[in-house]
Amino acid sequence: MGKFQARAVGKGDYDGIRKQIVEVLEQPGYDDGSAGPVLVRLAWHASGTFSLVEHNGGSNGAGMRFGKERDDPANAGLVHAIEFIMPIQAANPWITHADLWTLAGVTALEAMKGPKVPWRPGRTDYDDESHADDHRGNIGDRLPDGALGADHLRHVFGRMGYSDQEIVALSGAHNLGRCHADRSGFDGPWVVNPTRFSNQYFKLLSTRKWTPRKWDGPFQYETIVAGERLMMLPTDMALMEDPEFKKWVLIYAKDQKKFFEDFALAFGKLIELGVDRDDSGFSRLVNKAAREGKPLDKVGGGCPFASAIKQGKTELDKNPRESKL
Numbered sequence: 001m002g003k004f005q006a007r008a009v010g011k012g013d014y015d016g017i018r019k020q021i022v023e024v025l026e027q028p029g030y031d032d033g034s035a036g037p038v039l040v041r042l043a044w045h046a047s048g049t050f051s052l053v054e055h056n057g058g059s060n061g062a063g064m065r066f067g068k069e070r071d072d073p074a075n076a077g078l079v080h081a082i083e084f085i086m087p088i089q090a091a092n093p094w095i096t097h098a099d100l101w102t103l104a105g106v107t108a109l110e111a112m113k114g115p116k117v118p119w120r121p122g123r124t125d126y127d128d129e130s131h132a133d134d135h136r137g138n139i140g141d142r143l144p145d146g147a148l149g150a151d152h153l154r155h156v157f158g159r160m161g162y163s164d165q166e167i168v169a170l171s172g173a174h175n176l177g178r179c180h181a182d183r184s185g186f187d188g189p190w191v192v193n194p195t196r197f198s199n200q201y202f203k204l205l206s207t208r209k210w211t212p213r214k215w216d217g218p219f220q221y222e223t224i225v226a227g228e229r230l231m232m233l234p235t236d237m238a239l240m241e242d243p244e245f246k247k248w249v250l251i252y253a254k255d256q257k258k259f260f261e262d263f264a265l266a267f268g269k270l271i272e273l274g275v276d277r278d279d280s281g282f283s284r285l286v287n288k289a290a291r292e293g294k295p296l297d298k299v300g301g302g303c304p305f306a307s308a309i310k311q312g313k314t315e316l317d318k319n320p321r322e323s324k325l
């Protein structure tokens, strides 16, 4: 840990919490010197358990504090992310873990020069393990497996209500951080500067020659850039092998602004999935999609985040009931 000292701020002072998250990011002895990438992954894995079909999972509950979800091999290493920000929650018990984890993800993303992602509080924490288990569905089946291909990506992200375009946009998060042999088994970063968000991942994916790595670990691809070994997972390569996915890889490789806008929308949706804080804002759209059994992008009304993102807002309208859903 660095020199960070958590402080109590007033109830509801989310800017005060954001400031402390930014202070936590600098971690000289850890990975590439930043807690940012693993915090983005924490927000994603907390949310990516959502099922539109069973209508459970999602970032509500902070279930990763409990047995099954904590021990899911897909979540290996996320304990570091939780520990980095735990002191902030301890000093400010008014904020739920579920809110803090998602807020940390969007704050870290922005601090690493990524887009602003609208965030709203209101997630609750499960009281105990039994409650968490009831609401998480088939833990172990929900998060994607990097060793698989395009069909698997459509299966996993389709369950959350995502389109092909959104799957590609979200995958661009692999511009951050690295794989760890002692966590997922895979090894190495995707890009040369893995603590700065950009569209580098798409550029490398579409322009470099990627070859299977000869090593003792799981099957993965590699290329050498400026003397550094970079990697791609089979799921990353699937984005170039599938023509529909590839179309978006090429667009995002050329147009970073478009990538940032689409990523902000898709990530904003992700952290709202399954958040039943009330029947307003995005929850209303998610609930409507669940009732109709349709992917989110096929539900009438569009995404309420769209205009907020275009205006670079990070907080949604104070009264979301008035937003035009």
Ligand code: HEM
Residues within 6 Å of the ligand: 037, 038, 040, 041, 044, 076, 077, 144, 145, 146, 147, 153, 170, 171, 173, 174, 176, 177, 178, 179, 180, 181, 183, 184, 185, 186, 233, 235, 267
């Ligand atoms: C498309 C399917 C995906 C697969 C198969 C996948 C798989 C993986 C794997 C195997 C790792 C390495 C974990 C480790 O060894 O520490 C990883 C890291 C990471 N993933 Fe993904 N991921 C996917 C999608 C996403 C999405 C949607 C996001 C966020 C929007 C994301 C964000 C990250 C980040 C930031 C890291 C780096 C974490 C660190 O540096 O500790 N991933 N992912």
